[in-house]
Amino acid sequence: xxxxxxxxxxxxxxxxxxxxxxxxxxxxxxxxxxxxxxxxxxxxxxxxxxxxxxxxxxxxxxxxxxxxxxxxxxxxxxxxxxxxxxxxxxxxxxxxxxxxxxxxxxxxxxxxxxxxxxxxxxxxxxxxxxxxxxxxxxxxxxxxxxxxxxxxxxxxxxxxxxxxxxxxxxxxxxxxxxxxxxxxxxxxxxxxxxxxxxxxxxxxxxxxxxxxxxxxxxxxxxxxxxxxxxxxxxxxxxxxxxxxxxxxxxxxxxxxxxxxxxxxxxxxxxxxxxxxxxxxxxxxxxxxxxxxxxxxxxxxxxxxxxxxxxxxxxxxxxxxxxxxxxxxxxxxxxxxxxxxxxxxxxxxxxxxxxxxxxxxxxxxxxxxxxxx
Ligand SMILES: CC(=O)SCCNC(=O)CCNC(=O)[C@H](O)C(C)(C)COP(=O)(O)OP(=O)(O)OC[C@H]1O[C@@H](n2cnc3c(N)ncnc32)[C@H](O)[C@@H]1OP(=O)(O)O
Ligand SMILES: O=C([O-])CC(=O)C(=O)O
Numbered sequence: 001x002x003x004x005x006x007x008x009x010x011x012x013x014x015x016x017x018x019x020x021x022x023x024x025x026x027x028x029x030x031x032x033x034x035x036x037x038x039x040x041x042x043x044x045x046x047x048x049x050x051x052x053x054x055x056x057x058x059x060x061x062x063x064x065x066x067x068x069x070x071x072x073x074x075x076x077x078x079x080x081x082x083x084x085x086x087x088x089x090x091x092x093x094x095x096x097x098x099x100x101x102x103x104x105x106x107x108x109x110x111x112x113x114x115x116x117x118x119x120x121x122x123x124x125x126x127x128x129x130x131x132x133x134x135x136x137x138x139x140x141x142x143x144x145x146x147x148x149x150x151x152x153x154x155x156x157x158x159x160x161x162x163x164x165x166x167x168x169x170x171x172x173x174x175x176x177x178x179x180x181x182x183x184x185x186x187x188x189x190x191x192x193x194x195x196x197x198x199x200x201x202x203x204x205x206x207x208x209x210x211x212x213x214x215x216x217x218x219x220x221x222x223x224x225x226x227x228x229x230x231x232x233x234x235x236x237x238x239x240x241x242x243x244x245x246x247x248x249x250x251x252x253x254x255x256x257x258x259x260x261x262x263x264x265x266x267x268x269x270x271x272x273x274x275x276x277x278x279x280x281x282x283x284x285x286x287x288x289x290x291x292x293x294x295x296x297x298x299x300x301x302x303x304x305x306x307x308x309x310x311x312x313x314x315x316x317x318x319x320x321x322x323x324x325x326x327x328x329x330x331x332x333x334x335x336x337x338x339x340x341x342x343x344x345x346x347x348x349x350x351x352x353x354x355x356x357x358x359x360x361x362x363x364x365x366x367x368x369x370x371x372x
Contacts, residue, residue, distance in 0.1 A: 003356040008258065012351070013193065016051055017339045018182040023262045027182055028052070036269045041152050041177040041332070042066065045124060048182055048339040049117075062121075063151075069125035070146040070155070072097075073104045077133055077143055085138045090131065090327045091214040095207055097130045098123070102203030109201050116345060119202045120338040127334050128152060131327040132159040153177055156331065157318070168280065169318055172273050176314060179266045179307065180329050182336030184259070188212040188219065192337045193344045197351040202341055209337045210330055216253065219333070222325040224253035225312035229289055230322075238292040246300055254309030255297050263304035270310035277317035286313040 004010055018027045025032040027044060028051040035044060039053075046054040046062050054062060076097050083093065102108045105122065107115045133143035136159075144159045153174035157165035165173070183189070192209035196202065213219035232241045245252055257264055271290075278287040290313050294305050315325050 001354055001356045006258070007353075012185060012190065012353075013344075015184070015340065015343060017048055017336065017343060018184050020184050020259050023260050023265065025183070025265050032179065032265055033269075035178050036175055036266075039178055041174050041181070041335075044178050044181050045335045048335050049120065049342065065121045066125040066152065067146070067148040069122045070129050072126050072129050072133060073101070075104055076100050076130065077137070080134050080137045088138075089214075090134055090323050091210065091220070091330070093134045094127070094130055094327050094330060095210040095214070097134070098127070098203060098210060099207045101126060101130075102201065102207075105203070108203055111199065111201075111345070113342075113345070116202055116342055120342060123202065123206055124334055124338060128156045128331045129159060131324065131331055132156060135160055135321065135324055156328075160324075161319070168277075172277060172314060173318060175269060175273060176311060176328070177332040179269055180311075180332035182333070182339060186218065187215075188333065189337055189340050193340050194351045196341050196344050197348055199348065202338070205341045206334060206337055209333075213330055213333065214326060219308070219326045219329040221253045221306070221308035222311050222315070222329060223322055225309055226316055226322045226325065228253055229286060229293075229312060232289055232293070235285060235288050235292050238289055239296060242293055242296040246297070252293070252297050252303070254312065255301075255303040255305055257304075257306045260304070260306070261302075264306045266307040267305045267310055270307065270314055271305075274310045274313040274317070278313055281317045283317065286316060 016028065018025065027035060028047050030047065030053070035047075039047075040059075042063050043053060043059060045066075046058060050058075079097070079100055080093065101123070105119065107119060110116075129143075129146055136143050141162075144162055146155045146159050150158055150164075151170065151174065154165055154170045157163075157169055157173055185193075188209040191212035192205040195208040196205040216224045228241075232238050242252060274287045274290060275284075278284045290310060294309070297303055297305075311329075312322075312325060315328060316322065320328070
């Protein structure tokens with residue numbers, strides 16, 4: 001047996017949710033470029049869960065279900081208030097909250113298809129409100145109840161700030177949600193599938209996936225990108241900063257990808273949004289600095305920017321706290337996790353690969369008082 005480090009190139013399952021072929025990303029056969037330009041996030045949720053775009057009635061129905069299920073239990077709010085609020089990362093709070101939501105869902109361990117779909121609706125509806133409620137509580141503000149007349153993108157921004165967002169912000173945030181919704185067998189989705197393949201419950205699968213997304217090699221990179229941009233500070237500092245990092249063989253966050261070779265097709269949409277929004281907010285330097293970093297990295301390494309690179313300056317321009325960037329990724333990606341979880345249950349087999357053992361062999365047990 002020979003191990004493949006990081007399972008690179010291993011095909012671990014079949015899936016009809018999304019695909020990456022020759023650097024082209026599709027959700028159930030629809031090109032991401034088309035969806036990014038045209039689709040609402042609610043349509044994409046439906047698409048990922050049903051593998052077809054909804055008609056008007058189906059779209060209205062899923063919107064209604066999501067709106068009706070968005071309110072989170074008071075116990076989750078009360079739990080947040082017990083945290084050492086200034087030191088808890090919102091991704092850790094989200095991970096704990098999803099586990100907690102499972103405790104208050106009477107159907108948490110009911111394993112039939114309809115019950116699992118109802119849980120998917122509840123999780124998709126509630127995750128954004130968990131994030132915005134935590135974000136407000138840690139600032140000493142009261143959580144805001146989601147409105148039933150707003151889209152998911154608008155409701156997120158509204159329940160975060162208390163202000164009804166403008167059309168530009170809603171459009172940008174909706175596009176970001178569409179672009180992050182699913183991505184074949186990425187690390188967090190694989191984690192979710194491994195978890196539920198033991199026939200564990202949906203809440204456990206999503207909790208596990210949040211844990212995997214949190215790391216800086218995966219979803220956590222978007223926050224790390226903003227930290228890097230803030231450290232660079234001004235465009236003219238980018239060259240020495242990046243060259244020093246590359247010379248020290250340090251990773252530049254937001255670059256590289258396990259699957260894409262020519263580039264991440266999502267990045268161009270986020271780059272365009274970054275340009276537009278940073279100009280509108282009067283802070284074009286975040287876009288200019290990002291462009292300079294891209295030029296410096298790509299001229300020295302075959303490492304194009306990934307989805308996390310330009311999303312950082314997009315979210316910053318929307319006035320969002322930097323440590324909420326990865327939770328926002330989760331608010332979108334939970335749609336993909338849930339699609340994969342439901343698909344896994346549909347045709348389940350335990351996921352249990354092998355390890356190539358490289359430890360010591362033929363050891364002889366020695367009583368503790370005779371060991372050196
Ligand atoms: C939503 C997402 O999850 S997108 C990815 C988000 N993560 C990041 O942006 C973090 C930065 N990027 C990386 O760490 C990697 O490119 C990953 C994790 C995305 C992909 O990793 P892998 O496929 O395992 O590639 P691996 O880490 O082995 O890198 C291969 C080589 O490229 C280099 N490399 C890869 N990414 C980077 C980077 N961002 N900056 C500098 N060098 C890099 C590695 O140092 C390694 O060089 P070596 O062969 O000389 O040792
Ligand atoms: O697919 C991956 O490895 C990481 C990624 O881009 C994503 O999850 O969106």
